[in-house]
Amino acid sequence: MKMAQVGIFLDRKVAEDRWKYGLNVFEGYYSEILSHAGIPFQVLDQKEQIGDSKLDLLIVALEADDEETAAAIWKFAELGGVVISYGGLNKLAKKLNCTIRSSGCAGYADVSELSDIPEGLRYLQAVPWTIDHVGANRSIGLAGLLHQGEPSGKVLGPAKISFSVGKGVIERWAVQLMSTIVGFQQGTMPILKDGIPAPDGTANVDEGILKADDGIELDWELDRVITETGNPYFSLPYADLWREVLISQLLKSAIAKGLTLPFLGAWPKGISHVAMISHDSDLNEDVTAVTTLDVLKQAQIQSTWCMIEPGYSPFIYERVKQEGHELAFHYNAVSMDNGHWGEEEFQRQLNWFKEATGETEAVSNKNHYTRFEGWGELYEWCETHGISSDQTRGPSKMGNVGFLFGTCQPYFPIAWWNQQNRLYDLLEIGFLTQDMDIGCWADTTVIEPFLQQVKRVEGVAHFLFHQVHLHHTKEAHAALLTFVAKAKDSGFTFWTGKQINDWVRARRKVNIKGFDASGEIVLQGLDEAPEVIVWIPVLNNESIPSSEHIEVRYGVKCIKQQAAYPISK
CATH class of the missing domain: 3.20.20.370 (Glycoside hydrolase/deacetylase)
Incomplete structure (x- = not known):
């Protein structure tokens, strides 16, 4: 069994240019999400590293808007790699026969055909594409829908478009994922003034005291439900569910290449x-x-x-x-x-x-x-x-x-x-x-x-x-x-x-190194968290011994393993 190699491309020069002008680079938060999931990865900060990386899956987090970077990403896919982007790759839109659209405001993505999530997921920013025409010798897959403003709002386009490129594939999502997740968790601006109160009078956050909940990015009417006794509450952990979309995408992309991508259990x-x-x-x-x-x-x-x-x-x-x-x-x-x-x-x-x-x-x-x-x-x-x-x-x-x-x-x-x-x-x-x-x-x-x-x-x-x-x-x-x-x-x-x-913190010190010659998973830092659990996704045609504990995680079948792992010092 071979483990997929995952990389995050975050162009350092582009980041520095943004910081120089007082702009945030929340795209770096991909590292936190993969670390939380216990998925091993490497970070590339220059386009020249892409061709030499030996990666199987490449998350394009932040790229320069130039032909050289676009060519490096294209070649990575052409040679058999999987490129994954959330709201980026706009330099490739014309080459992929697409038109870039503007979402205009927050909205909701229907990802039910892509995941086990039946609810529409709120997003804060998106850059949807629409297909102009299908180029020769290229297959295109459209999945999910992006709705403007509300779950039943105007359809802006597909939530995800998949393009075959040579031996590989480009998977482009419309939602700008990191600004959405960070925006939910921490807000989109520093808290400097009172928030907007609930129109039904149940949350008067504008009482003159600055608080964490003065900076929420959910909608009072669209994101709350009411219990049978009349209690309104925010019902969905949107940021966590978007994290699941990302991890599921990685696991399924690895399996499609005949690879596995082990990850750590939460507890x-x-x-x-x-x-x-x-x-x-x-x-x-x-x-x-x-x-x-x-x-x-x-x-x-x-x-x-x-x-x-x-x-x-x-x-x-x-x-x-x-x-x-x-x-x-x-x-x-x-x-x-x-x-x-x-x-x-x-x-x-x-x-x-x-x-x-x-x-x-x-x-x-x-x-x-x-x-x-x-x-x-x-x-x-x-x-x-x-x-x-x-x-x-x-x-x-x-x-x-x-x-x-x-x-x-x-x-x-x-x-x-x-x-x-x-x-x-x-x-x-x-x-x-x-x-x-x-x-x-x-x-x-x-x-x-x-x-x-x-x-x-x-x-x-x-x-x-x-x-x-x-x-x-x-x-x-x-x-x-x-x-x-x-x-x-x-x-x-x-x-x-x-x-x-x-x-x-102890679990974060455990790193999955891969498989040894006998096919056993190898971990580094296990002495920090000896009770950690590892989940190993299985390939679609793989026979599984009846003795193995199997559960579906992130939409894929996984073998559960715990204790007595080989430890790489």
Whole structure:
């Protein structure tokens, strides 16, 4: 069995030209997506490297708009390679007998014939092509539809066009994938002003406090559904589903060439799905902490406690630690609660946290009231002061619970152009909802649809419960127990933020090197995450021993392997 070699072409000179003029290069985020999936790849930053790369699959992330680059990409396909592009390759449009169109605005892509995703996927930017005529000696395949504005809007063209080129193929998608995924996860602009509120009055984000959810890119009317009890929520993790489209494309393209493309499982052996509960101490009443500890003991789970100044009495922290919970930081930048935004204040409060709790570090942070402004200042402060995970990106209102940032997967955010769009060394673990059944938030009817979507994309079902509500309202107490019971019944294991952060970082150190002479998969760095799972896609005509564990992943049949892999040092 031979493993496909994957490359990402991101022209360094084009990137530098963009940065010089204050433009973002979010196309570099392909590396983060493949790293999260555990797919091995190499990055090419000059067109001259394409011909010498020995690659099988080439993702063209960012290319120069010149004839030389177009010729290098064309030759790669002509010699048998697979070229994959999302919204690019415009220099080749005329040669492929196509006309470049403009999408004009956000819209929805029907990719049901290309994937196991029946819903229309929202996109933020696209550059569709239309076919003028089919050239001689070339086959063309059209798949999916691009709709303008709304799921049933004007059809702009196919979602994907496949062109045979010599011995290879060019697969061009209309959607500009990286600006779409980053836009969902982090917004399209720094947060400098209030967001637009929901027209039904359920999410008044324009209250004069800058927050993470002032920068969402979903549509209040098109992207929310309503539960049987009248709770509106953002129902689909669009960014995660687009990630699936990309990975599925790679796996299927490899198989079409008679190759396989192994990838890593999201969670370790014995863990099917992950749920998380966090608490924000806010009013800091000891009695509420005691009640919360008792509820967690009843539920038999551990959780993450985000502590805000002035905090609890010392005996609370000792019990929290003794019972296996995580003590985390809850940075307060809300002026009405005597906080303000700035690194000096962030550091001062973090020093208070360490002194009060006796902890030498805080692994996790969540900002009070999801307070957020700018683009990446918070992430830089966390990097500088030793915090490795953040949980701030979540809903602050009843009407925007759910997948308002298009994701439930842990991910590393990308910086703005002034830092050359580097990845922050900070793992974001957003949350889906706060305190259910207390009147000012969603009720427990959102639990099952949230769990269903989290399972679908192997994310984290992160729910927030404040200690004060668990103590003062029996409804919040019952809601936590209901969530835990439903999650466990659905195969979820509860982890703290620290456990998730530790696992994701350890798993990222495992690299798939290929197959040895006996056909066994070879991994590097397995000692960092010995419980990791590897999925190996099987070829369409390959006979599979009955002893193998087979599951469909990303739309292809895969063999599941775990433990006792050869290790390449």
